[in-house]
Amino acid sequence: MRVEEYQELVSRLFEGIRDADTRKAYQEVFDADTVATIFKLIDDGYIKELGGVISTGKEANVFYAVDRTNSPLAVKIYRVNTTEFRHLWKYIEGDPRVRIKKRSRRSLIYQWARREFKNLETAVKHGVSVPFPITHRKNIVVMEYIGDERGPAPLLKEVLPKDVEEFRELLLDSLSRLYYDAGIIHADLSEYNVLVWEDKPFLIDMGQATTWEHPLAYEFFYRDMNQLVKMLKRLGVNITTPHEAIRLLKERVRR
Numbered sequence: 732m733r734v735e736e737y738q739e740l741v742s743r744l745f746e747g748i749r750d751a752d753t754r755k756a757y758q759e760v761f762d763a764d765t766v767a768t769i770f771k772l773i774d775d776g777y778i779k780e781l782g783g784v785i786s787t788g789k790e791a792n793v794f795y796a797v798d799r800t801n802s803p804l805a806v807k808i809y810r811v812n813t814t815e816f817r818h819l820w821k822y823i824e825g826d827p828r829v830r831i832k833k834r835s836r837r838s839l840i841y842q843w844a845r846r847e848f849k850n851l852e853t854a855v856k857h858g859v860s861v862p863f864p865i866t867h868r869k870n871i872v873v874m875e876y877i878g879d880e881r882g883p884a885p886l887l888k889e890v891l892p893k894d895v896e897e898f899r900e901l902l903l904d905s906l907s908r909l910y911y912d913a914g915i916i917h918a919d920l921s922e923y924n925v926l927v928w929e930d931k932p933f934l935i936d937m938g939q940a941t942t943w944e945h946p947l948a949y950e951f952f953y954r955d956m957n958q959l960v961k962m963l964k965r966l967g968v969n970i971t972t973p974h975e976a977i978r979l980l981k982e983r984v985r986r
């Protein structure tokens with residue numbers, strides 16, 4: 732892309748953003764390529780308009796957007812230039828589904844976003860409660876927005892569902908489906924990566940999620956199960972070991 736074209740695109744994208752935090756969140760992720768990628772998604776009709784920021788994190792910023800029918804979307808944009816990415820290799824190298832041709836930061840991040848999308852797709856196919864994946868391109872994942880006009884769904888870290896028992900059942904059902912039916916290990920399971928919406932759990936943040944063939948699969952799995960013990964305690968289940976958590980998932984496997 733020529734410099735003038737890029738400047739034109741950026742000024743179109745930044746038009747009308749007055750809020751300082753939103754402006755900063757945009758600046759963190761919008762290098763020339765990412766701007767071009769967003770415009771491609773707009774041209775292809777996936778996104779009509781990009782809006783305010785939902786979250787700014789270490790690896791990605793998540794933005795609110797709408798599609799052509801004004802349905803809300805969550806647009807997760809991985810940072811290409813401002814990420815400490817070295818620690819991510821160990822999550823992706825052993826995944827047989829991923830082939831990285833070039834050992835560059837950019838190709839890692841692209842594969843990361845692609846894998847997050849694929850993980851969401853596989854999860855949906857197996858009935859796991861996740862935001863519905865819409866599309867992905869380069870460092871961007873577009874998915875269903877969970878929340879309403881007042882804001883995104885809160886994290887399990889921040890709220891407790893009203894019907895704890897029902898929520899717990901849905902959470903265990905989804906996790907059982909994810910690990911045993913879909914064969915995917917989340918690898919960053921925690922109260923920060925479960926949204927609570929209309930008393931239902933939604934699992935998010937699947938970029939690092941891998942399969943059982945990964946050489947570190949069991950390490951990731953046990954770490955997740957330790958987190959599950961913590962979550963279940965807050966949800967009124969008194970278990971203390973990862974093995975008990977595993978049993979609760981295995982009990983729910985559909986034969």
Ligand SMILES: Nc1ncnc2c1ncn2[C@@H]1O[C@H](COP(=O)(O)OP(=O)(O)OP(=O)(O)O)[C@@H](O)[C@H]1O
Pocket residue numbers: 785786787788789790791792793805807862874875876877878883884886923924935936937
């Ligand atoms: N589909 C969604 N609908 C509503 N909110 C979302 C959605 N996806 C993500 N979020 C919000 O954005 C936050 C960050 O998303 P996510 O956990 O996927 O990114 P992250 O990888 O943790 O980011 P980082 O590690 O860089 O902090 C979530 O905690 C949640 O508040």
Ligand SMILES: [Mg+2]
Pocket residue numbers: 923924936
């Ligand atoms: Mg997260």
